[in-house]
Every structure is written in structure tokens, then in C-alpha cells.
Amino acid sequence: MTALGKLFRTTAFKLSIAYLVLFSIGAGLVLARVGARVKEVLDEQIEQTVDAEIRALSEQYSQGGLRQLASAVERRVRAPGGSLYLLSSHSGDVIVGNIEAPAFTPSGGTELVETTYERRGEPGVKHPALLRLFLLPGGFRLLIGHDIEDHEVLRGILRSALGVSLFWLVLVGSLGGLFVSYRMLERVDEMSASARRIMAGDMHERLAVSGAGDELDRLAENFNAMLERISGLMAGLREVSDNIAHDLKTPLTRLRNRAEAALRAGSNDSEHREALAAVIEESDNLIGVFNALLMIARAEAGYSSDHMAAFDADAVVRDIAEMYEPVAEEQGVRLDVTAQDGLKITGSRELLGQALVNLVDNALKYGATGSDRRIAVEAGRVGDRVEIVVSDRGSGIPPSDRERVVGRFVRLENSRSRPGSGLGLSLASAVARMHQGALRIEDNAPGLRVVLSLPATRITAGPPARIERA
Amino acid sequence: MRILIIEDDNEASEYLVKAFREQGHVAEHAADGLAGYGRASEGDYDVLIVDRMLPKMDGLSLISGLREQGVETPALILSALGQVDDRVKGLRAGGDDYLPKPYAFSELLARAEALARRRVGPKGEETQYRVGDLELDRLSHKVTVGGQDVALQPREFRLLEYLMKHAGQVVTRTMLLENVWDYHFDPQTNVIDVHISRLRSKIDKGRENPLLHTIRGAGYMIRDGAR
Numbered sequence: 001m002t003a004l005g006k007l008f009r010t011t012a013f014k015l016s017i018a019y020l021v022l023f024s025i026g027a028g029l030v031l032a033r034v035g036a037r038v039k040e041v042l043d044e045q046i047e048q049t050v051d052a053e054i055r056a057l058s059e060q061y062s063q064g065g066l067r068q069l070a071s072a073v074e075r076r077v078r079a080p081g082g083s084l085y086l087l088s089s090h091s092g093d094v095i096v097g098n099i100e101a102p103a104f105t106p107s108g109g110t111e112l113v114e115t116t117y118e119r120r121g122e123p124g125v126k127h128p129a130l131l132r133l134f135l136l137p138g139g140f141r142l143l144i145g146h147d148i149e150d151h152e153v154l155r156g157i158l159r160s161a162l163g164v165s166l167f168w169l170v171l172v173g174s175l176g177g178l179f180v181s182y183r184m185l186e187r188v189d190e191m192s193a194s195a196r197r198i199m200a201g202d203m204h205e206r207l208a209v210s211g212a213g214d215e216l217d218r219l220a221e222n223f224n225a226m227l228e229r230i231s232g233l234m235a236g237l238r239e240v241s242d243n244i245a246h247d248l249k250t251p252l253t254r255l256r257n258r259a260e261a262a263l264r265a266g267s268n269d270s271e272h273r274e275a276l277a278a279v280i281e282e283s284d285n286l287i288g289v290f291n292a293l294l295m296i297a298r299a300e301a302g303y304s305s306d307h308m309a310a311f312d313a314d315a316v317v318r319d320i321a322e323m324y325e326p327v328a329e330e331q332g333v334r335l336d337v338t339a340q341d342g343l344k345i346t347g348s349r350e351l352l353g354q355a356l357v358n359l360v361d362n363a364l365k366y367g368a369t370g371s372d373r374r375i376a377v378e379a380g381r382v383g384d385r386v387e388i389v390v391s392d393r394g395s396g397i398p399p400s401d402r403e404r405v406v407g408r409f410v411r412l413e414n415s416r417s418r419p420g421s422g423l424g425l426s427l428a429s430a431v432a433r434m435h436q437g438a439l440r441i442e443d444n445a446p447g448l449r450v451v452l453s454l455p456a457t458r459i460t461a462g463p464p465a466r467i468e469r470a
Numbered sequence: 471m472r473i474l475i476i477e478d479d480n481e482a483s484e485y486l487v488k489a490f491r492e493q494g495h496v497a498e499h500a501a502d503g504l505a506g507y508g509r510a511s512e513g514d515y516d517v518l519i520v521d522r523m524l525p526k527m528d529g530l531s532l533i534s535g536l537r538e539q540g541v542e543t544p545a546l547i548l549s550a551l552g553q554v555d556d557r558v559k560g561l562r563a564g565g566d567d568y569l570p571k572p573y574a575f576s577e578l579l580a581r582a583e584a585l586a587r588r589r590v591g592p593k594g595e596e597t598q599y600r601v602g603d604l605e606l607d608r609l610s611h612k613v614t615v616g617g618q619d620v621a622l623q624p625r626e627f628r629l630l631e632y633l634m635k636h637a638g639q640v641v642t643r644t645m646l647l648e649n650v651w652d653y654h655f656d657p658q659t660n661v662i663d664v665h666i667s668r669l670r671s672k673i674d675k676g677r678e679n680p681l682l683h684t685i686r687g688a689g690y691m692i693r694d695g696a697r
Contacts, residue, residue: 287572319653322625326665327660327664353653354653
């Protein structure tokens, strides 16, 4: 397609043309209406004038007969203005007047008739006029009327105004349309070029934002945010596959070694059994790690929205706390729960439950091992967010490690000896992000304070939503 | 019980058939969706074990097809997809239970038995359960041991209720987590264990033949130990 063809096919250009046509029709209609109205008003004026003249002249006639009428007409003929008079006898002889006989003689009546006339001394030049015939006794005829040449002039002015305005409208409109389309096309072409570069593999390329804050900018900003997210996901994916390769090899090697050792050395049945049990346990751990990774991937990829539902976060908090309370008690840990009622959030109850299990489990494993064995689980509303806090009074995490510890498979030095996959906090963080929230790791002075901050679902006032039939 | 295993992986299905037979059940095998659909709609089985991804007809279509035909044989879906939304889809299609791969055979067995039991069991839910001298009244929420009231927390009550509903059957930890707590994630094993041991201390205290048993490598079972 040629560059011009492309320009003509842009939405902006088509829109300009459509508006141009609409405006032209509008301008035409307005001017036509004005013209018609002006003519109406002027005609009315003439009619009134002619009526008045007829009244005055008929008065003259009734007072002084034809002679007085003739002299009155004579006087008026000499006065300047566009009034036309012609008093003629029955045989057509002109008695007095300022016009020749008109092309068309109106029959007697109250109607003004539009016709043409010739002025005295200017034969052959026709002028437009409105005339009315007045029949007098004795066969005398009085034509009274008004020149309407200036009406034609006015009409001409209106017509040319229409022409000129249409000309400018079309000129400015199409030039403007072309300009806008050109600008638009230029930016869209630029974006397309960026998109092609991105498709070709340059994931750092971004769409240009002009800064005008218009709809194209908004589009570009959103696309850029999307690209940012895709890059993030891709980086995450790469990191995960690296980590999986790295971290799963260790337990897989262990698994293989155990099986091999059992095959080689074990001759009696109970040794075999023991080795097999160990192998199963090791594979269960591996499966657990896989499941956690898959769940993180799912949560990060975003959950399909038809499984996102509004639920009470406080109920989940109470559930999980209740689930862990006996475990804590057995370890000599006090588990305190405080949760506000009706903390509605929208998302996955299951995943929030899993995230909380991970946080509480972490607190029990790493936070409540010292002398102050207390864990607090709190849930409440902070502004438009629901914050769920799990805090312990253990040794905490140094500020330098707080960001790192959320990463997958990250296990801090002092915890490597204890069981765990290093995925608990990553999962909790992925769940938070999936709910458009965040996971914060803070100092509980002393101890660790992990905050799940999630957007609260706005509860609409009024009657509760209807329950759909199952 | 009679079990139909619809699974295209030969090794896995052979293993399952063998394992179910060792447990004294009758197990048959269909290798693709269409064959499985035909046999399930004709034969009289207590439980169907259906792999989700099958050649010729996928597991979910198979189950929803059977349900449309009025075949109500309980179906357990096996799937490599273990996420919550996959489970929901499976249950929506008419499945009765969902087990992600890889699974422990003991888990599959316990769930299959629970499904089969549900089928032959009485239509209406019982309001009272009794195992030995342990009695649970679901309406009044009362539990008595030898006529003596036992005070239970609400969750302990639901735990005992579920165990007694499946008295004589193995109940796994994930089954308890799903049915008593209504969560479907991996339990940290000892969480359920601690709840069980609390419950045990209330109902089996000082008993010579305890009612609540731990089945190693599988889960728990409540049964009258005296018999």
C-alpha cells in the first residue's frame, strides 16, 4: 500500500471526512434556513407597505376622485425609494407611474405577485418586483408594488457566504484530517516498529510515550506495563528452571544413592524395606517441592478469574491458627490470634490458606526456638487493605537478607540444617502478588514480622447480593 | 469392591490392578476413554478410577457423558494437574473425588473405599454414630464414652464425626484436611497428627483396646478394638 493510501485508510482520516460531510450539510441547512426566513420577513414588510399605500391612495381617490389620485401618485413617483406605481386607463394608456407595463399583470386581489418590470426610459432591462393590482371604477387600474432587486443581492450574499464557508471548511477540515492522520499514523507506525523489534527478541525495547497523555500514550503505557510483566515472568521462569536444575539434583542424587546402596549391600529383607521407605520419603519431598513450584508458577501467572471469589480472610486466619494451635502448644509456643470480623477479600481462599500455613510454619520452625516462644497472628483492616501479620520474637532476619529471602529456594545459613524447601516465603509472596497485594518482611524488634497486605473488597451498601441458584 | 481403572499408561494400570487385587478387590482395566466409557456404562462397578488425560475421549468428558446417561457410579479422577481450579473443574464435570499424581497407593485405596462405601451405604445420613462404647449424636453435638459426656472442641467434633462416618475404613491425612478443614493443600503431616492425638487423649484415655488407630504409612482408622 502506498504511504498516501495508508494515510487515507486511517481511522482519523475517515473520521475527519465523515465530520466534514456532516458539517457541510449542517452549514448548508443553516444558511438555507436564514435565507428563507430573510425573504419571508422582507416580503411581509413590502406587503405592509403596499397595504398602507393602497389605503392612503384609496382615501385620496374617494376624496377627490381620479384627479386627486393621479396627483398623489405623481407625488409619490417623484419621491425616492423602491416603490412602484402605474395608473392606467381602461384602454391601457398610462396616466401616471414610474414603470412600464409589467411582463405579467396580476389580476385584481389582495395577493402580491412576483414578476418583472421595466423602468421608464430603460426598456429591455427587467427588474424583479412584487406587484399588486387595484381595480378602480371606470376601468382604471392602479398597480402598486416594490422593487425587490436588493432581495436578490441579499440572496447572492448568502449563497456566496455558503460557498466560501464550505470552501474553508473542506480545506481546513481535510488538511487538519490529513495532519492528524499523519501524526497518528506516524506514532502507530513507530509502535508497530517497536512491537516488531520486541517480537524479534529485543525484550528491552519499549513503546514510545509522547507525554501528551492521550489515548495512544495510555495504550503505550499499558503495553509497556504488560511487557514489563512478561519480561519479569520470563526472567522468573529462567531463574526457576536454573534453580530447579540446581536444587532438585541434590535430592535426586540422594534418592539414587539410597536405591543403589540398598541394591548393592542390603541382603536381608528389613534392610531393603528400610531403604525403600527412605526412597519413598525422599520422593515425597521431591513431589512436595514440585507442587510448591507449580503453585508458585500458577499464582504468578495469575489465577483464572472465575475461581477468584470474595471470602472472609479472617475466617481463613482463624482456621489456620486453630489448625496450628495444638502444634504450637506441643512445642511449648504460645499462639495468639486476633482477627477483626468481616475482612472480605477477593481471591483464592485455598492459596491464602496455603500462604498462611507457610508463614505460621516458618514462625514455628525458625522464630519460636529461643527463650521467648510467642507467635502472634493478627488480621485487620488498614485503610483499604487487609493486613495479615504473623510475628514471632525469635532472632529475626537481618535487613540485608530480607529481600533475598523471598526468592525461590533461598535458605539462610542458620536454617539449612533444618528441613524445608526454601519455597515457603516465595509462595506466600506469589500469593500476595496474585491478589494485587504484597508481602513485607519487617523487624518485630526482636523477632520477625511478616505482613501479607492485600486489597480489601469494597463492600457495597444495601441488601446482600442475591444467592444464585445452584 | 469392583473397580474399573481407566488409564492409558500400561505400567501404572498394571500396578494399580495388581495392588487392588492384593487388597481383595476386583479390578478391571480399560486403556482408553472410549473403551472405558463403554464398560462403565454397561458393567456394574462400585468405583471408577479415571485418568484425566486419555486417548480417544478425555476423562472429564467421559464422566460428564456417564452422568448424562444416568450412570451414577462414583468416579475418582486421577490427574497430573493438581491445582485447585483443576480440581474444581473435575468435580464440576461430575467427578466425586480428585487425586493429583503422583499419589500414594494407600491414599487412592482409602479414597476409593470411601467412595464405594458411600454408594452402598444407606441413602439418608445417619444422625448417630456408634463405635464400641463411643457414641456421637450429630444433632445434639454430644459425644459420650461409656455413657460419660466428653467435651470436644467444634473442630474435634467434626474430626471425630468424619472418622466415625468412615468407621472401619482408613482415612488419610489429606482426606481429613479436605473434609474437616475444607482445605486442599499439602498438610504439614504433623499438623493432623497433633489434632488426632488430642482427640485420642479424650476418647481413648485409659483404654486397653483403643478405638482410634494409626495406620502406618496411610492414615487413621476408628474401629471397635475389642472385637
